[in-house]
Amino acid sequence: DSGVTQTPKHLITATGQRVTLRCSPRSGDLSVYWYQQSLDQGLQFLIHYYNGEERAKGNILERFSAQQFPDLHSELNLSSLELGDSALYFCASSVGGLGYTFGSGTRLTVV
Amino acid sequence: AQKVTQAQTEISVVEKEDVTLDCVYETRDTTYYLFWYKQPPSGELVFLIRRNSFDEQNEISGRYSWNFQKSTSSFNFTITASQVVDSAVYFCALMDSNYQLIWGAGTKLIIKP
Numbered sequence: 425d426s427g428v429t430q431t432p433k434h435l436i437t438a439t440g441q442r443v444t445l446r447c448s449p450r451s452g453d454l455s456v457y458w459y460q461q462s463l464d465q466g467l468q469f470l471i472h473y474y475n476g477e478e479r480a481k482g483n484i485l486e487r488f489s490a491q492q493f494p495d496l497h498s499e500l501n502l503s504s505l506e507l508g509d510s511a512l513y514f515c516a517s518s519v520g521g522l523g524y525t526f527g528s529g530t531r532l533t534v535v
Numbered sequence: 536a537q538k539v540t541q542a543q544t545e546i547s548v549v550e551k552e553d554v555t556l557d558c559v560y561e562t563r564d565t566t567y568y569l570f571w572y573k574q575p576p577s578g579e580l581v582f583l584i585r586r587n588s589f590d591e592q593n594e595i596s597g598r599y600s601w602n603f604q605k606s607t608s609s610f611n612f613t614i615t616a617s618q619v620v621d622s623a624v625y626f627c628a629l630m631d632s633n634y635q636l637i638w639g640a641g642t643k644l645i646i647k648p
Binding site for chain 2: 469
C-alpha cells in the first residue's frame with residue numbers, strides 16, 4: 425500500500441456522461457498530481473494542486489477539471505466523455521515535489 | 536523543450552540474460568531529477584530509482600543498476616540475470632522545475648523462461 429488511495433479502481437460509463445475520480449494523498453503530503461495514461465498519448469501530466477491551490481496545468485482538456493479540498497483529497501472531474509478519454513488515470517502525492525508516490529490508478533472505460 | 540526518449544519499444548530476452556533499457560533526455564534546467572518506474576501487467580507504477588542531476592555516480596541495487604551520463608544526457612537501466620518476474624513496461628521520466636514528470640514512451644520488456 426503506497427498510502428495514496430484512488431477510487432474507484434474501475435469505471436465504465438457511456439459517452440457524454442460525467443464522472444468524478446477521487447484521490448486521497450499520503451498523510452502529510454500537500455501536493456497532488458494527476459496523470460493520464462492512454463494508449464495513443466502515453467503518460468501525460470494533467471494538473472498539480474498544492475494545499476488547495478492549482479499550481480500547474482499540463483495537457484488537460486477543458487472538459488476536465490480538478491480541485492483539492494481542505495482535507496487535501498482531490499477530485500478529477502471528467503465531463504462530456506468521449507471514447508478517447510478511456511485511459512488509466514493516476515494520482516500522485518508528494519512533499520515539496522520529491523518523494524512522489526503514486527496511487528494504483530483508476531481505469532476508465534468509455535463505451 | 537524537455538523530452539524523454541526511450542527508443543526501444545519492446546525487448547525480448549531469455550531468462551538469465553542481461554538487458555539494458557536506454558533512456559535519453561533533453562532539458563534546459565541545470566538541476567533536475569531522473570526517475571525509472573516499472574509498470575507490471577497489474578497496472579500500478581512502481582518506483583525504482585530517482586537520480587539528482589548533480590550525482591553522476593552509478594547505482595546498483597541487487598540485480599538492477601543504473602548508468603547516468605550527463606555528457607550524453609542518458610540514464611540507462613540494466614537488469615542482470617533477468618527473471619520472468621521482471622517482465623513489465625519500464626518508464627524513464629524527467630522531473631521539471633514545476634515538479635511535473637515528463638515521461639518516455641516506455642519499453643516493454645518480455646522475459647521468456
